[in-house]
Structure formats: structure tokens, C-alpha cells
Amino acid sequence: MTDAAEYLPEDTDAVREALIEWYEADHREYPWRQTDDAYEILVSEVMSQQTQLDRVVSAWEEFLAEWPTVEDLAAANRADVVGFWTDHSLGYNNRAKYLHEAANEVVSEHGGEFPETPEGLQELMGVGPYTANAVASFAFNNGDAVVDTNVKRVLYRAFDVPDSDPAFEAVASELMPDGESRVWNNAIMELGGVACEKKPKCDEAGCPWREWCHAYETNDFTAPDVPTQPEFEGSRRQMRGRVISTLREFDELPLDKLGPRIRVDYSPGGEYGREWLHELLSDLAEDGLVELREHGDETVARLQN
Structure with a gap:
């Protein structure tokens, strides 16, 4: 079990107060931050x-x-x-x-x-x-400490927390003031989003943790690996979106009329043909988004209502 205290400065209250004061003085104004x-x-x-x-x-x-x-x-x-x-x-x-x-x-x-x-x-x-x-x-205002990619990067750099989910969770929980999950989670995610990005902006963003930060002291700003977002162009996600858009326009279509509207290289018997399209549509059907039915010798697709 991780002892969170071994990674944190002795004056943890000062660390907490510095972050909250920094956040409340200036942060990005998103409309969902103005509502509960x-x-x-x-x-x-x-x-x-x-x-x-x-x-x-x-x-x-x-x-x-x-x-x-x-x-x-x-x-x-x-x-x-x-x-x-x-x-x-x-x-x-x-x-x-x-x-x-x-x-x-x-x-x-x-x-x-x-x-x-x-x-x-x-x-x-x-x-x-x-x-x-x-x-x-x-x-x-009733949550636990948020631990997302940004928060992990902050904790890894600032307090030399090892790249371990239990360690990140333990330190994040120890840091969060009791009964202040709303402001705290907003603040620490903001820190990761505007100051402690992949390319840090410590001085430019006025990071409130510089005096305690291990990375700032050593000039070693490495961080845990961050999974890369797969390319959207040509991706399965893009093809799924095209299916939904096309079926909204045409209500229902057989595979060989739907296929060319999804991929310009659609060919019934080719690599991107009926088998490929049927598999794509079956996934959408399992997600409850599309209905498939047999009409004579053809498979017809439509949006599920």
C-alpha cells in the first residue's frame, strides 16, 4: 500500500492553498464551470x-x-x-x-x-x-480526487510520484482537502491543462507549485507515456460516423448503395466490400444504433429508432 505522505512536502496545507488561490485568481471560463x-x-x-x-x-x-x-x-x-x-x-x-x-x-x-x-x-x-x-x-461537491492523464503528469513531475495507478490515487486523495472536491478537482486539472502540459509552461503560467516541484528543480520534465489518439482519417470511427450520417439522409439503403457513400473504394467483393460493411454495420447494430434486415437477396440497413 502506498504511503502518500512520503511523496508530499511537510507543509501540505501550503501546497493546497497555493493551488486553490492560483485557480480562483484566474482560470479558463468554460460555461459548465458556472453551473452545478x-x-x-x-x-x-x-x-x-x-x-x-x-x-x-x-x-x-x-x-x-x-x-x-x-x-x-x-x-x-x-x-x-x-x-x-x-x-x-x-x-x-x-x-x-x-x-x-x-x-x-x-x-x-x-x-x-x-x-x-x-x-x-x-x-x-x-x-x-x-x-x-x-x-x-x-x-x-461530493466526489473523490480525480486522477486523469493531466493529474498523473502533475503528480509525477511535482512530487516524483512513481508511474503507478495506486500511487497516483493515494497521493491525489491525500492532497485533496476534505469537502472541497469541486474546486480542487477543477484546480488540479486546470494546472495540468495550462501549466503542466506535455511541454510545460511553469513560469509563463505562474505554476503555484514551483517551489515544491521536483521537475522544476531538476529541469527533468519527463512524464508517464500518454497514449496517442489514433488517426481519424480512414479510421473505423470515421466510417461509423459516415454510416450514421448517410442513413439519416436516406432512411434505409441496401449494402451496395450504402457502401460507395461510405468509401469511394467500396467494391462488393473487394477488401472494402460487403463483408467489411456488414461487419461495420453489425457493430453498430450491437450498439443499438442501426437495424439490419433481409429484403430478398439484399441486406438493408436503417437507423434504429
């Missing part, structure tokens, strides 16, 4: 999973204009929600499906009120540990 509405925060967290925050702002505002409350989203047509996701390039479409199903669970099983703990939130469809904790923190 659990629904609005959940939407922002799901959208942010694969999209840069600056790009999320307009999509988040448009989404809430279309479906202002969790009840509105629960009552929406799922194909419309998935279509919105595709149109705004917000990553895997099944996240839209899960967000829609989570809204239905909140309305049907919780009377429209979100659970207030990470454990309760994680019972909602598609809400994993990180998202559940973020919503509990930012909506209800």
Missing part, C-alpha cells in the same frame, strides 16, 4: 472525452438548446441524439446512445433527480468511474 446542474455537467463530461474543450463549448450550448433538461433528452428520438453527435464530430456515437439511455434511467428510476455519489452515478448507463466522480464533484 448535474445534467449539464454530465453532458459536458461525455462530450469532453474525445474532444478539445474549446470545441466542446458550442456543441454543449447547442445540445442544451435542443434538449434543455434531462426530461427533454429522455423524451428525444435517439436517432436525433446520435445524429447531433455525428454532425458535431464528438467521437464514438455509442456515447450519444448511452447518454440518452442514462437520461431515461434518471427520469424513470430516479424521478428526474441524479444520484449524488460517484457510486450511484456509476450505475447509470455508460457512466464510468471517472465521469461519475467528475459529476459528483462538480454538481454536488
